[in-house]
Amino acid sequence: MQQEPVVRIQGVSKIISSRTLVSDLTLDIPPGQVFGFLGPNGAGKTTTIRMMVGLMSISKGDIFISGHSVKDEFEKAVANVGAIVENPEMYKFLSGYHNLVHFARMSPGVTKERIDEAVARVGLTARIHDRVKTYSLGMRQRLGVAQAILHRPKLLILDEPTNGLDPQGIRELRDYLRQLSREEGTTVFVSSHLLSEMELMCDTVAIIQNGKLVDVRNLRAEAEADAMAEIAFEVDDVQRAVMLVDGAVVQGQALVVRLTREQIPALNAKLVGEGIHVYGIRHVAATLEDQFLQVTGGGGIG
Incomplete structure (x- = not known):
């Protein structure tokens, strides 16, 4: 049985x-x-996110979060949301922990145990009592994620979360988000212009260009047993x-077949039975970059 979407964006224009x-x-x-x-950049990603969280009005259409209209039931809709739009804002003179305590006062039901759990989830336990002004950009991003998940939202929205992070920080954030999705069941909606990072991080990608939805791609579809895929057999006599x-x-030296x-x-058994040596079998998966260029006609990603 197919589950209801966490978010439904219906005919939305700005x-x-x-x-x-x-x-x-x-x-x-x-x-x-x-x-x-x-x-x-400029495709409409941040504008869409601002409409989702109520920072910008919707000109046409509506957005439903957990069945609640952002237009008509805003408080009920955003009660299920945690978000970082652009950069997380913190009180730099306070410790990370006291920032979270301050934020928790605005969210009913957030206990000390939940604060500790969120801190551990993003890997900040060793530095949580240090002042935020001593944090690196990656640590501030992690603290922002901890703040956004304190009230156990069904939906976590992150706008370009890897901007300014070094490769280690990007990898850590990617791992935290995938872990959050798997272990807490949180839906993570993340915008980016970085093809390679989206391919590693996401299960599904929606592609937007010039304010319009171009395509939606399931990046994990090739793992399904009944899905057709291009398979390469590396053999000793490819012409035969x-x-x-x-x-x-x-x-090259590979036989490729869907x-x-x-x-x-x-x-494989057929080739071996015909006396052909098979040295390797692998998927020929189109990269997200290939797919993006295919559906956008070669338009730049920014």
């Missing part, structure tokens, strides 16, 4: 004067995923192998 920033955007965000919102397999093509996962052993 128009300022005569300029359309977001145009008729319709998108469902399923529960329990890290869901990417990918597009060049291609004659034996209908629909196969040659790429198969389901269940069909791979049978083709």
Whole structure:
């Protein structure tokens, strides 16, 4: 049974004067995923997020979070949301812990134990009692995530969270978000213009360009047993192998053919039975960059 989306964006547009920033955007965000919102700078990502959290009015359409309209039931909708839009803002003269205590007072039901749990979740236990002004940018991002998840939101919204982070900080943040999704069931909606990071972090990616939704791609689809995928067989006699397999093509020293996962052993056995040595079998997966260029016609990512 398919679960109801955590977020439903229905025909949403944002128009300022005569300029359309977001145009008729319709998108469902399923529960329990890290869901990417990918597009060049200026594509409409931050505008969409600002409308989701009530920082910007919706010109047309509506957004529903956990079934509640952002337009008509704003408080009920955002009660299920934690968010960092652009940069997390903290009191730098306070410790990380006292920042969280201060924020927890605005969210009913957040206990000391939950604060400690959120701190541990983002890996800040050793530094949580230090003043925020001594934190690196990556540590401030982690503290921002801890703050955003204190009230156990169903939805965590992050706008360009890896901006300014070094490679280690990016990897740590990516690991925390995937862990949060798996272990707490939180839906993470993350915007970025970084193709490589979205590919590593996300389960599904929606691509936006010039304020319009271009495509939605499931990045984990190739793991499904019944999904067709391009499979490369590295063989010793590729010219003879291609004659034996209908629909196969040659790429270097590999025979490439579209198969389901269940069909791979049978083709391998066939090649070996014909005296062809098989040195390796691998997926030929299109990268997110390939997919992006395909659906946008080669437009720049920014």
